[in-house]
Amino acid sequence: xxxxxxxxxxxxxxxxxxxxxxxxxxxxxxxxxxxxxxxxxxxxxxxxxxxxxxxxxxxxxxxxxxxxxxxxxxxxxxxxxxxxxxxxxxxxxxxxxxxxxxxxxxxxxxxxxxxxxxxxxxxxxxxxxxxxxxxxxxxxxxxxxxxxxxxxxxxxxxxxxxxxxxxxxxxxxxxxxxxxxxxxxxxxxxxxxxxxxxxxxxxxxxxxxxxxxxxxxxxxxxxxxxxxxxxxxxxxxxxxxxxxxxxxxxxxxxxxxxxxxxxxxxxxxxxxxxxxxxxxxxxxxxxxxxxxxxxxxxxxxxxxxxxx
Numbered sequence: 464x465x466x467x468x469x470x471x472x473x474x475x476x477x478x479x480x481x482x483x484x485x486x487x488x489x490x491x492x493x494x495x496x497x498x499x500x501x502x503x504x505x506x507x508x509x510x511x512x513x514x515x516x517x518x519x520x521x522x523x524x525x526x527x528x529x530x531x532x533x534x535x536x537x538x539x540x541x542x543x544x545x546x547x548x549x550x551x552x553x554x555x556x557x558x559x560x561x562x563x564x565x566x567x568x569x570x571x572x573x574x575x576x577x578x579x580x581x582x583x584x585x586x587x588x589x590x591x592x593x594x595x596x597x598x599x600x601x602x603x604x605x606x607x608x609x610x611x612x613x614x615x616x617x618x619x620x621x622x623x624x625x626x627x628x629x630x631x632x633x634x635x636x637x638x639x640x641x642x643x644x645x646x647x648x649x650x651x652x653x654x655x656x657x658x659x660x661x662x663x664x665x666x667x668x669x670x671x672x673x674x675x676x677x678x679x680x681x682x683x684x685x686x687x688x689x690x691x692x693x694x695x696x697x698x699x700x701x702x703x704x705x706x707x708x709x710x711x712x713x714x715x716x717x718x719x720x721x722x723x724x725x726x727x728x729x730x731x732x733x734x735x736x737x738x739x740x741x742x743x744x745x746x747x748x749x750x751x752x753x754x755x756x757x758x759x760x761x762x763x764x765x766x767x768x769x770x771x
Contacts, residue, residue, distance in 0.1 A: 471710050478703045479719045483726025485696035486558035486565070487734050488688035489550055495685035496674060498550035499667035506546065506660045508693025509701075513653055516698070524650045533640050534651055538658030541633025546659060547666060548626035555619025557737045562727025563603065563747050564623045566720050569754045570596035571631030579635065592756030599749030600624065606742050648705045656697075721751050 492501040517524060526534070553561050570593060576582050604620065641651060667673070680686060707716035724747060731737045739747075 471707060474703050475707060475716075475719060476722075478700055478707070479722035480726055481695045481700050481703075482719065483562060483723040484730050485692055486553065486562040486727045487730040488691050488696065489553045489561070490558045490735070491682075491684045491688040492692070493550055493554045495678075495682045497667065497671035498554055499547055499663055500671055500673055501685075501689065502546035502550045503660065503663035503667050504689045505692040505697060506542070506656055506663060508690060509697035510653070510656050510660060512694055512698040513649075513656065513701075516702075517649060517653065522647075522649060524653050526650055526654065530640070531654060533636075534654040535658035535661075537633055537636035537640055537651075538655030539633075539662055540629050541637055542655055542659035543662030545626040545629045545633070546663060548622045548629065552619040552622035552626065555615045556623065557731055557735065559724075559728040559731030559737055559739060560603070560620060560743065561623050562724045562731070563743065563750065564600070564620065564627055565630075565727075566724040566747075566750050566754065567596055567600060567624070567627045568630045568634070569717060569720055569757055570750070571628045572634045573631075573757050575628070575631050576635055588756050592753040594753070595749045595756065596753030599746040599751075599753060602742055602749060603746035606740070648708075652701050652705070720754060724751070 489501070492505075495501075496504070549561065549565075573589070574593060577585070604617070637651065637655070641648060704716060704719070707719075710716075728739050728743075728747070732739075
């Protein structure tokens with residue numbers, strides 16, 4: 464195997480580990496800080512890191528006002544609103560469950576894509592994948608609603624499902640922005656993060672009481688988690704993800720969503736002792752099988768085109 468290919472596989476595993484570990488880091492953050500405030504810190508750190516990297520590379524992030532409006536709107540659905548829902552939801556559910564629900568993003572993206580002017584083809588394989596994914600969500604929610612969990616857990620899980628739906632909307636909008644305007648993905652990421660920071664700053668200032676400055680350094684676990692989320696799970700993760708898209712294509716790179724939930728469950732058990740029950744494992748299997756079916760035909764088509 465060539466060195467470049469080995470590097471890409473290592474980057475893929477690193478990306479899955481960083482995104483899978485982010486759910487545990489969020490749990491440490493929301494234990495100490497208000498959820499939207501914690502999400503705001505994550506985005507602020509990521510923006511500072513990316514701004515420094517892009518400045519060092521001498522990249523221009525200037526875009527036209529009409530394109531900026533489209534990127535900022537996409538950023539609201541791709542990052543701002545999902546971060547609010549995810550951080551709020553993780554106050555009520557385990558990191559592992561949040562990671563599993565996050566794995567449904569490709570399912571929602573495909574389902575919502577059916578409403579666009581140019582939807583993907585709907586084949587029996589994709590119908591089966593969609594059915595499996597939705598069944599997995601139902602399996603996960605059943606014990607929460609059938610006296611197996613508290614009302615707070617059910618509400619928290621519902622918030623994270625809405626996060627996955629919002630991510631799906633944001634993904635479709637981002638794809639439209641990048642394909643229509645041929646914009647640099649770095650500018651897209653940067654301006655979406657700017658939109659996310661503006662949304663989180665306003666929402667947190669209105670609805671939350673900010674902790675005193677000294678409280679930011681009171682918990683080393685929360686502080687390290689914020690830095691991890693900003694530097695690795697956001698700034699570095701975006702750069703790696705778009706590198707893999709460039710090298711492998713979007714379908715193959717998005718297979719990271721198969722691995723991240725399992726890593727989230729593992730770290731949830733290591734740090735918090737939450738052992739997944741049978742229904743959660745069954746839900747994981749159904750969701751991941753559905754995601755694979757949704758992507759398999761498109762991946763095969765891309766491979767045929769590359770061979771030709």
